Amino acid sequence: MSRALALVALLTLAGCAARSSDGYRRSLAAGDRAKSAGRYDEAAAAYAEAARAASKERDRDEGAFLEAATLAQGGRHQEAMAAYDRLIAASPRGERSERAVYERALLEIEHGDAAAGWAALERALLTLPGAGTGRRALHKLVEHAEAEAPGGGGHRWLDAHRATLAKTELDEDVRYLIAKALEAEGKAAEARAAYVACAEAHPYPFGSLTDDSWWNAAALADKQGDAAAAVTYLQRLLAPREVATMKQGSYERPRYAAAQYRLAELYRDRLADPLRARREFHVLYERHTTSPLRDDALWNEALLARQAGDRQATCDVARELVRALPESRYAGCASQLCPGQSDSPKAPACRDYLRAALSP
Incomplete structure (x- = not known):
C-alpha cells in the first residue's frame, strides 16, 4: 500500500512539473511574440510570468533576464535595473548572473549615476573577466579612461590592470590595446615590439588578433626602414594558412590576401x-582564389615581367587575365601587354592610367 501511495505521489509531482514546464514555455513564447512586434511592456510581463512558472532554476533565470533586458529595450531603465538586481540576488552563481552584472552597470552609466556605473563595470570586469560581455566592457573602460584623461589615460588604465587581466582570456586584448596606445603615442619601436609579443603570445589558431598584430608590426617595421623585418612578420602571418579537406577551399582570414599582396x-x-x-x-x-586582389596581382606580375624583358612570361600572364578574369579592367589591356593577344570582350576598354603604367 505504501509503495502504491509513493507511486501516486511521484506521478502527481511529475504532473505538476510538466504543467509548470508547459506554463514556462507558453509564457516565454508569448514574450517572444510580443517583443518581435515591439510590444515591450507586454513582453516583459510575459517573461516575468515565465520566470514564476519555471520549475528549473536555469529557466527561471532565463525568464528573469529576458524581463530585465526587455524592460531596458522598452525604455523602462530604472525598472530594468531593479529586475537585474533581483536576478543577481536570487541566483548569484546562475548562468545569466554574470551577464546581468554587466548589463546592470551599463544601464547605470547611461541612465543613472554614471560614476557609480563605471565603477561597477570595472569591478565586473576585474572579478568576472570571462563573462560574454567582458571584451566589450574592456574596450568601453579603456575608451572612458582615455576620454577622462586624453593623451594616455587609456594606456595608464591598461597598465594598472594588466597583471590582473593577464591571467584571463582578455590578455590578448590588453596586449593589443597597449600596442595600439604606444603607436598612438608615437613610440613606434615599443609598439612594434608589443605587437610582435602579442602575436607570439596568442598564435593562430588561438588568437583572434594575431593577424592584426603581425600586420601592424609589419607596417611599423616598413615605416622604420626595416623592410626585411616587415617581410618576416607578413610571412609569419601567412604561414599558418590552412587548406580544408574534401576540396572545400581554404580557411581564409581577412588579412591573408592583403598580406600576400603587401x-x-x-x-x-x-x-x-x-x-x-x-x-x-x-x-x-x-592561392587566394576568392580575393578581389587577384587581377591586381596578375597585372603587377605582368608589368614586372615586361620590365624585365621577359616577353613569354608577360604574354602568359596576359592570356591568363583574359581567360580567368575576363571582366577585369586589366583584361581590356591584354593587347597592350602582349601584341597579338586579344583583349577580353567582357572587359572595359583599357583606361588611360593603365596605358600610362605601360609606358617605358
Missing part, C-alpha cells in the same frame, strides 16, 4: 627583388 610590394619596392615580387604576386592569384 609582401610582393615589399620585394618590388623596398628590397629591389622584382623576380621574387613576381612570384609573390602569382602566389596571391593562385
